[in-house]
Amino acid sequence: MIRLLLADDQALVRGALAALLDLESDLEVVAQVGRGDEVVTAARDSGAEVCLLDIEMPGLNGIDAAAAVRRELPGVRSLIVTTFGRPGYVRRAIEAGASGFVVKDTPARQLADAVRRVHSGLRVIDPDLAAESLIDGPSPLTGRERELLTHALDGSPVATIAARVHLSEGTVRNHLSAAIGKTGATTRSEAARIAQERGWL
């Protein structure tokens, strides 16, 4: 019997996945949480062996939660199950210590197999995403560029961004100009969108 923890901020999806996985005779959902920062304690208390983690969660995202599980509970394995198959996510998830990465587009019956493979020590990674992740390579953005791009996501003017990060307007423009060049965009909001699509933020 494989003991599972489910982490997803959408209660309906969480409950539905639990119903789906409980149908398997060798799987048992022993814990459910809706926030990333509750994963480690819930996994410890419930004695979970495999954690299914969504990426978009309040408190702590699924990738950082996988890293926390890796650090605090070395014997527990993590499987990222997320909506957005952004290439950068795969790389970061594996580097964070996750054992698997599947998107929510995959057929339902494959999920249980993925869980079993992860539990037995294998790695499960969506083949298409793995290829894309290799082609794109790691994020070319520097720390500042990434930070400023996240602030540019909502279309704020440069002056607003500069005030938020306590920098000169010119410096913000310079960093964003570099980010625009690296993403192949022509405006900062387009650059921010591209960077997010690739999982660079």
Added chain:
Amino acid sequence: MIRLLLADDQALVRGALAALLDLESDLEVVAQVGRGDEVVTAARDSGAEVCLLDIEMPGLNGIDAAAAVRRELPGVRSLIVTTFGRPGYVRRAIEAGASGFVVKDTPARQLADAVRRVHSGLRVIDPDLAAESLIDGPSPLTGRERELLTHALDGSPVATIAARVHLSEGTVRNHLSAAIGKTGATTRSEAARIAQERGWL
């Protein structure tokens, strides 16, 4: 026995919801589709009585799919089940003939109740969203403003948008300026983001 159709583009979520609802003794999932434009024919072929529709779907979105069901199969009721509880969505869904609107944040056990209420002719609408929808009122955007905002979502320059819609650059700037004023934004990309958040696009 209530006969259900599930429409969600994420196969994993769709299958999980099916597993969850099949646990109820009086519910039966008789059809599953991953595209909005397959809803009507699948509902007709399977003899479904209630359709659970996600909004974000390829082919046809869930709101338009609900309208199609209303038109083609008057006896069949629709229940929108979606991730984003944007106020404008609720209004548009009800206007399109949907009988209910719930977000994927709601507890799993409430979904079956919502289905039963919709099947019996009642309306089920998330209370918080209903209130927000009334406060915000309908979209103040004109047709052109809405169209141009959708093109501005990705941060394209005005010249690109003008070329895409075959309009003068000045005209595009004027419409977008009006949209910026109506959304309370200061840039077109911020206006586009705000409009999308409110379900005006």
Added chain:
DNA sequence: TGACGGGGATGACAGGTGTCACGGGGAGGT
């Protein structure tokens, strides 16, 4: 020690952007 890259800053400049005033046309009410 010197080279190198990231971060921070300034100044200047061309071009893009948001705003306003003003014009015209057409559809829908009263």
Added chain:
DNA sequence: ACCTCCCCGTGACACCTGTCATCCCCGTCA
């Protein structure tokens, strides 16, 4: 007929933005 609203366009203007050149400081690494 008149008004109103939406749509389309032009021109002008102040301002914002993206780019480039040129500095500086600091940590790293050969």
